Structure formats: C-alpha cells, structure tokens
Amino acid sequence: MRTLLVAIAIISALAWASPGWIRWADHDDEGYSRFVIELPLGTSYKTSSSTAVLRVDTGLENQRQETFKPDNKAVERIEVTPASGGTRINFYLQPGASLKKTFVLEGPAGRFRLVVDFLNPKDDGSKAQPSKPKPQIPVVVLDPGHGGPDPGTVGFVVEKQVTLDLARRVEALLQNAGIKVFLTRDGDYDLAPKNVSDLMQRKRIDLAKRARMTNGNRNLFVSIHVNSAERPARGVEVYYLGKTLDSRVLSLAIAENGGGDLGVQLTKETTSTAEQALADLIAQGNLQFSRHLAQVILKDVTGKTGALSRGVHSAPFYVLRYARIPAVLVEVGFANHPVEGKQLARSDYRQRLAEGIAAGILEVLGNGAFATAGKQR
Ligand SMILES: [Zn+2]
Incomplete structure (x- = not known):
C-alpha cells in the first residue's frame, strides 16, 4: 500500500x-x-x-x-x-x-x-518498485519552556515539567508522521554553561540560545509554556512576535522573558526587534506565517481539548525575536486555575493538548498524514 x-x-x-x-x-x-x-x-x-x-x-x-x-x-x-x-x-x-x-x-x-x-496516472502495473526517494524531511523545533533552576510558573503543576512532557508527546506524534523533531531541551536543565552561577545571567544565555534555534535549516518553531494569573483565569492562547498594548500580555511577556529587571530589559529589546520586523517586508511575511500557524494551533488545541480559546495575540517574547521561520509560543493553560491547573496534571489531558499542537503543526506543514495516523493508533 x-x-x-x-x-x-x-x-x-x-x-x-x-x-x-x-x-x-x-x-x-x-x-x-x-x-x-x-x-x-x-x-x-x-x-x-x-x-x-x-x-x-x-x-x-x-x-x-x-x-x-x-x-x-x-x-x-x-x-x-x-x-x-x-x-x-x-x-x-x-x-x-x-x-x-x-x-x-x-x-x-x-x-x-x-x-x-x-x-501521475497509474501505469499498467508492470513497473518495478519505486526507487528510494531522497527526502528533505521537515524539521520542527519544539521548545519546552524553562528547565533546570527555572521552574517557570508553579500552581497545581510545575511549568517546566508540563512543558517537557508535552514536548515529548508532540515529538512522538510528529515523528510518527515522518517529521524530524528537535527539542531545545530533553531533560530538566537549562541551556547556560555550568560555570555561570548568576541565575539571571543563566536565564539570559538560556533564552538567547533558544531564540537562536529559530534560524537555520528548520521549518517551524513552537515554544510551549504554562500560564498563570493573579485572578482565576483559564484557556489557551497562542502568540507570535509583535508589540502589545495590553498590560496583561505585557506582564506575561516580562515573566516569560525572565521576570524582574531582566524580563523588563529583554521585553524592551524584543519590542524594538518587533518594531523593526513590522517595517521590514520579508520579516512581515514571516510574521504572517507565524500568525497563521498560531491560529491553526489554537483551533486544533481547543478543538481537541474543549479548552477555552483566549485567542491569538502578538507579544514581545524574546524567544521569538530572531525567528526566520514561522515561530509561535503556546500558553497551554493556567497552572493556578482550580479546574484547568488540575487538568494539566492529567496524562490524558496532556495527550489531547499534544495532539492538538501536533495536528496544527502538520496542518501548516501541509501534511494530511496526521488524521490517518491518529485513527490507526
Ligand atoms: Zn513559561
């Protein structure tokens, strides 16, 4: 067959x-x-x-x-x-x-x-087996947020654990569909060298390394995070690089960019990158692709999980600042919401989240294999 x-x-x-x-x-x-x-x-x-x-x-x-x-x-x-x-x-x-x-x-x-x-129209069947194709397999970079000394947000779940587990699940689904996957981390560590002891310094190096992985011979970049809110909130939101006037979104970007003075500084730098990108035709094209990827992932994740859709937004996330490929950041849910936080702790819910993310990626890569692979599982 x-x-x-x-x-x-x-x-x-x-x-x-x-x-x-x-x-x-x-x-x-x-x-x-x-x-x-x-x-x-x-x-x-x-x-x-x-x-x-x-x-x-x-x-x-x-x-x-x-x-x-x-x-x-x-x-x-x-x-x-x-x-x-x-x-x-x-x-x-x-x-x-x-x-x-x-x-x-x-x-x-x-x-x-x-x-x-x-x-092509089928021949009469007398042809020999097709020769082995020389593939250029799409490469997807998955970025499980945080890790090592940085746990991310902590509520009913710990962000760094959820993001890694989700990334591994998405990796398995994409690999089943023949996609090459690269994880920015595959364990509980950050990407700074061992000899750097200052935590903020580590975070800056860690984010810069992840951000550099949106370049090169890769097709898509998806960073995975868990949200938190002072007042109870729930739902999924997906981001691509841009500016924001929304103070809640700005606070989220500062937190994900390392928090504190570092977060403020990196958010400022990234906002200026985003301003340049909006004035640059080529970068604009990539932002449009990123926005499209964000919309498709949001649709598929909320479709698979029934989670509330909080929409697609642009924001100055440092990890997206150098992106030359479609790149998005998914906030899969709120760690401190009494219902959603507990859902995020469950394996079956995480699996559905992962299926949504993988389906969105495959849809954008133009690969119809996922639906079939899913049914055969
Ligand atoms: Zn995060």
Missing part, C-alpha cells in the same frame, strides 16, 4: 523546465509531478480542486494571460489568467491524474514557494 507520507524531495536539486515563476519537475519514479509557484511573501492564495482542474487563486497582481504546456504526466496545461484582485492559475489534469497535496516552503529572499504535487 502506498504510504501517505511520501518524503519531500529537495527542491533545489531538481532539474527544472522553467517558464519563469511557475516551475515543475517529474518524480516519475515516485509516481508524482511537482509544481512550484514562487510568490512574494505576503501574497495570499487559496486552492480549490475538482477532479479535472486545480485552481489556485493568488493575490498576485499584473500577470499577463499565459498558457503553458508542461509536457508532463499529471498536467496537460496550465493557464494563468488575470482575475479580480489577483491572478488565477488553472492546472488542467491529464486523465487519471489527481491532486496529492499542497504545502508551503521558504523561498529565496522576499519570496515563498507554494508547492503542488499531483499523482
């Missing part, structure tokens, strides 16, 4: 037959054809498919009418048509071909890649 998880080939290694901003390559050995549409960061798009046509509506303006014949097993022709508020791209499929999946990858500076894979 064909597994739903076909590894993602390395885009740059493909031999493109390129008419410009739409490119394609055959993966005939693996039974599919890949089309890549390169778009400026921030361009909106949506796809809708019928058996014969895949339509991609983009916010891309000023494209001229064009028809491409890709000489390809899956797609007979591609028509680019100016449409109201953007450009429409119609893929007319060959008989027997079908849409496999779509997902988004980082592009060169200022651009991203919308990737569309089509299943």
Whole structure:
C-alpha cells in the first residue's frame, strides 16, 4: 500500500523546465509531478480542486494571460489568467491524474514557494518498485519552556515539567508522521554553561540560545509554556512576535522573558526587534506565517481539548525575536486555575493538548498524514 507520507524531495536539486515563476519537475519514479509557484511573501492564495482542474487563486497582481504546456504526466496545461484582485492559475489534469497535496516552503529572499504535487496516472502495473526517494524531511523545533533552576510558573503543576512532557508527546506524534523533531531541551536543565552561577545571567544565555534555534535549516518553531494569573483565569492562547498594548500580555511577556529587571530589559529589546520586523517586508511575511500557524494551533488545541480559546495575540517574547521561520509560543493553560491547573496534571489531558499542537503543526506543514495516523493508533 502506498504510504501517505511520501518524503519531500529537495527542491533545489531538481532539474527544472522553467517558464519563469511557475516551475515543475517529474518524480516519475515516485509516481508524482511537482509544481512550484514562487510568490512574494505576503501574497495570499487559496486552492480549490475538482477532479479535472486545480485552481489556485493568488493575490498576485499584473500577470499577463499565459498558457503553458508542461509536457508532463499529471498536467496537460496550465493557464494563468488575470482575475479580480489577483491572478488565477488553472492546472488542467491529464486523465487519471489527481491532486496529492499542497504545502508551503521558504523561498529565496522576499519570496515563498507554494508547492503542488499531483499523482501521475497509474501505469499498467508492470513497473518495478519505486526507487528510494531522497527526502528533505521537515524539521520542527519544539521548545519546552524553562528547565533546570527555572521552574517557570508553579500552581497545581510545575511549568517546566508540563512543558517537557508535552514536548515529548508532540515529538512522538510528529515523528510518527515522518517529521524530524528537535527539542531545545530533553531533560530538566537549562541551556547556560555550568560555570555561570548568576541565575539571571543563566536565564539570559538560556533564552538567547533558544531564540537562536529559530534560524537555520528548520521549518517551524513552537515554544510551549504554562500560564498563570493573579485572578482565576483559564484557556489557551497562542502568540507570535509583535508589540502589545495590553498590560496583561505585557506582564506575561516580562515573566516569560525572565521576570524582574531582566524580563523588563529583554521585553524592551524584543519590542524594538518587533518594531523593526513590522517595517521590514520579508520579516512581515514571516510574521504572517507565524500568525497563521498560531491560529491553526489554537483551533486544533481547543478543538481537541474543549479548552477555552483566549485567542491569538502578538507579544514581545524574546524567544521569538530572531525567528526566520514561522515561530509561535503556546500558553497551554493556567497552572493556578482550580479546574484547568488540575487538568494539566492529567496524562490524558496532556495527550489531547499534544495532539492538538501536533495536528496544527502538520496542518501548516501541509501534511494530511496526521488524521490517518491518529485513527490507526
Ligand atoms: Zn513559561
């Protein structure tokens, strides 16, 4: 049986037959054809498919009418048509071909890649087994908040213990779906060198190291935390990098940024980073992706757990400040709420939280495997 998880080939290694901003390559050995549409960061798009046509509506303006014949097993022709508020791209499929999946990858500076894979029509079955694909597996960084000398918030549960347990659960779910996972910590420790004795100094180094892990050859970054409130409050909230005018959110950011003078200082630095990002087109594009990731994770976590949704917000979290990939911080619930705090102590509740986070990540990575994997468990 064909597994739903076909590894993602390395885009740059493909031999493109390129008419410009739409490119394609055959993966005939693996039974599919890949089309890549390169778009400026921030361009909106949506796809809708019928058996014969895949339509991609983009916010891309000023494209001229064009028809491409890709000489390809899956797609007979591609028509680019100016449409109201953007450009429409119609893929007319060959008989027997079908849409496999779509997902988004980082592009060169200022651009991203919308990737569309089509299943080629089946041959008569005489073909040998497909050769082993050369995969570029998506890499997700999970950041269990706090650790070592910093317990995080303490209520009915201890934050550093909950975040690590959740990260390990999410890791297992993602690995089942074929995703590579990197944990910023995999035990009860922080990331500062042993010889640093000052706790605030340790915290600063620890946060800076985590923040650096939002760069490089990785696809997504998710930091996991537990909330607390002076007055009883409950629910899930998801953050991406930005400024805030909300004093409650600001206090939360200061607390998560180390608290005290350090927290205030790092929050100030991060606010200025966020201001720069909002003035920078490329960074803006990444913030939009991060916001999208935050929305999807919030939807999936509240869907799996029934927890109250407290919404998606932007805030100056230091750990998100250098992010060059979609990066969010999830506050999974309130440690000191009499109901939610006790739920957070329960294994079955944590499992549902983890399933929600993993489902959101997989949804954004454009991988439909999670639903199937979940049913088979
Ligand atoms: Zn925290």
